[in-house]
Structures are given as structure tokens and as C-alpha cells.
Amino acid sequence: MKTPIRILGIAGSLRRLSYNRAALRAATQLAPKSATVETFELDGIPAFSQDQEQNPPAKVTELKRRIREANAILFVTPEYNWSVSGVLKNAIDWASRPHGDSAWNGKAAAIMGASTGAIGTARAQNHLRQILVYLNMFPINQPEVLISHAIDRFDQEGNLTDALTRERIIGLLQNLVDWAQRIGPK
Numbered sequence: 688m689k690t691p692i693r694i695l696g697i698a699g700s701l702r703r704l705s706y707n708r709a710a711l712r713a714a715t716q717l718a719p720k721s722a723t724v725e726t727f728e729l730d731g732i733p734a735f736s737q738d739q740e741q742n743p744p745a746k747v748t749e750l751k752r753r754i755r756e757a758n759a760i761l762f763v764t765p766e767y768n769w770s771v772s773g774v775l776k777n778a779i780d781w782a783s784r785p786h787g788d789s790a791w792n793g794k795a796a797a798i799m800g801a802s803t804g805a806i807g808t809a810r811a812q813n814h815l816r817q818i819l820v821y822l823n824m825f826p827i828n829q830p831e832v833l834i835s836h837a838i839d840r841f842d843q844e845g846n847l848t849d850a851l852t853r854e855r856i857i858g859l860l861q862n863l864v865d866w867a868q869r870i871g872p873k
């Protein structure tokens with residue numbers, strides 16, 4: 688039996704009742720048998736300063752270790768003013784430094800996101816894809832998981848109740864696993 692593909696899921700919201708954190712929780716339950724989805728919470732990471740990049744906070748060191756241990760990354764991004772949240776960008780920046788020691792380099796990735804708006808983080812996801820180019824990451828393209836009108840897709844406890852969204856997340860994770868196996872370990 689093959690070793691399961693390890694996916695690290697990172698949601699770009701600190702909000703207690705965050706739809707994106709809820710979507711990531713759903714992904715941990717919808718992973719194919721050949722994979723695990725673990726999560727990393729971004730709370731407690733200070734604002735990036737290049738003065739500290741040679742001696743980063745412990746939480747950043749932990750983030751970089753968890754990224755390196757994973758075969759693939761699942762980004763679950765909110766949309767803030769047509770882009771990714773500052774919290775997510777801040778974590779991305781920390782883990783990309785110092786120069787030559789980026790934890791992201793060469794990783795397979797998938798992107799999904801939830802917003803209360805009508806196009807479900809499409810603009811944020813597009814921005815994130817641009818960022819991943821510089822990070823030398825390899826995101827899969829499909830299926831698109833754009834969770835629009837999030838209030839209608841989750842119940843009061845934050846369970847993802849929308850059947851089509853659940854199916855899409857299953858498809859995304861399966862494609863990510865296949866892709867991570869194809870591009871090999873990193």
C-alpha cells in the first residue's frame with residue numbers, strides 16, 4: 688500500500704465562525720483514502736518584518752516545518768477587497784523567507800475559498816495564483832471551488848451542507864493527490 692499523500696490545509700481567516708475555516712474542516716473529512724488533510728491555524732503570527740527573517744518567531748518555524756513535511760498545500764482563502772486576506776499573505780511571506788530558504792518551493796497546491804459575495808473568492812484566488820508563480824508552486828486548475836453566498840452553504844454549526852460544494856471539494860482533493868503523486872516528493 689502506498690504511503691498516504693499528506694495535504695496541509697491553511698485557511699486565511701482568524702474569525703471564530705469563519706466560513707473558510709469551516710470549509711477547511713469539511714475538506715479534512717472529505718479527503719480520499721489515499722490522503723490526509725491536516726490543518727495549520729494562522730493565529731499568533733506577528734506582522735512580517737525583514738529584520739526578523741533570520742530569527743523568525745517559533746510559530747513561523749513550525750509553519751515552515753509543517754509545509755516541508757506535507758506533499759501538497761491546500762489554500763482556503765477569503766476574499767478581502769478583491770485579494771487574499773492580509774493574514775494569509777503575511778504567513779506566505781514569512782514562510783518564503785529568508786531568500787533561498789522558502790518552504791513553499793516546488794510544492795503542489797490547490798486553492799478554494801468562501802465568501803459572502805456572489806463570485807465566491809474568484810478574484811482572491813486569481814491573485815493567489817499570481818503569488819504562487821513567484822513561490823514556484825504548482826497549483827492545480829480544476830475543479831474550481833468558489834463558495835459564493837457562504838451563508839447559504841453552511842449550517843449554524845459551520846457544517847458544509849451544500850452537496851455540490853462537497854462534491855467539488857472531493858474532486859479538488861482527488862486531483863491534488865493525483866498531481867502530487869505525479870510531480871513527486873518535495
Ligand SMILES: Cc1cc2nc3c(=O)[nH]c(=O)nc-3n(C[C@H](O)[C@H](O)[C@H](O)COP(=O)(O)O)c2cc1C
Pocket residue numbers: 700701702704705706707708765766767768769770801802803804805806807808
Ligand atoms: C476587509 C474585508 C474585505 C472584504 N472584501 C470582500 C471582497 O472583496 N469580496 C467578497 O466577496 N467579500 C468580501 N468581504 C466579505 C467576506 O467574504 C466575508 O467577510 C467572509 O465571511 C470572510 O471570510 P471568513 O468567513 O472565512 O472570515 C470582505 C470582508 C472584509 C472583512
